[in-house]
Amino acid sequence: MEANYRMERNPNPKGENDEMPLHPRLIPHNTYNIRELMRYGKERSTYSEADIAGALRLITDLVAENLRSGNNVEIEGLGFFSVSLQSRPVMDKKELRSESVHFKNVNFRCSQTLKDRLKTMPLTRLKEEKLRTFNDDEKYRRLQWYMDRHPYITVMKYRGLNGCSDYSARKDLAGFVENGTLEETGTRHIAIYTRPAGNNEPEPASLIIDSNITTD
Structure with missing residues (x-):
């Protein structure tokens, strides 16, 4: 079976309008659990x-016990496991007691053997549905249509509304926030966009947005 990928573009980390280069991202067919592997x-x-x-449980227990004891673990053909630690930042090691140092994460470093086996993995680009594109005026109209009916919009909802990438x-x-059409709120995990207080845009003409995916 061939592995699937698609080309994606990350947002500019500097918040600028310049587009970032495309890069391939693997699209998993499935995630296999222990029962399926068995x-x-x-x-x-x-x-x-x-x-x-029984063998998998034993290996899992042995890996956990050795990591807990401060050892690294190598599973030949798979890779190396090690523990990383964390503490509050200090300038002098005397400022920190052992009780203030804690487990952070388990690091995994792939073995060269596994890398060599994966170098020739078959890959095929995932066939993507064709999306209808809209100009800026139409996007604005569709946004106002949506905001007339909902108190806020998210990135995911906007993507579905206009059939565009993340x-x-x-x-x-970001452009709508800059020109005052929207305000950004929410948390650091999810952004929520609302109309500024007192901004009551007139409802535009009726608009059909059931689907923006064309079928050939």
Whole structure:
């Protein structure tokens, strides 16, 4: 089976309007859990599912125990596991007690053997649906149509409304904030865009937005 990818563009980290280069992003077919790996392992070996499950649990326990004891763990053909730590920033090591140092994360470094096996993985670009594009005036009209019916809009909703990429949606919404059409609120995890207080735009002519995907 070939792995699928699509070309994506990240938002400019500097907040500028210049577009960032495209880069390929893998689109997973699925995420396999232990039970599925056990089933496939049984089909490819003489081991039973119970044998495979027991071996996986044992390896998991041994990896966790050794990491907890301050060791690194290498699983040949897979990679290296190690622990990273965290503490508050200090200038002198005497300012920090052992009780103030904590576990942060488990680091994984892929083995060269696994990298070599993946270098020749078959890849195919995911066929994407054709999206109808709108000019700036039409995007503005569609935004006002939506805001007349909802208290706020998110990046995801704007993408669906205008059939655009995440990058284009964020760029458009930033422009609407800059010119005073919208205000940005929300949290650091999700941005919410609302009309400024007292901004009551007239409702535009009726607009059909059931779908912006064309079918050929």
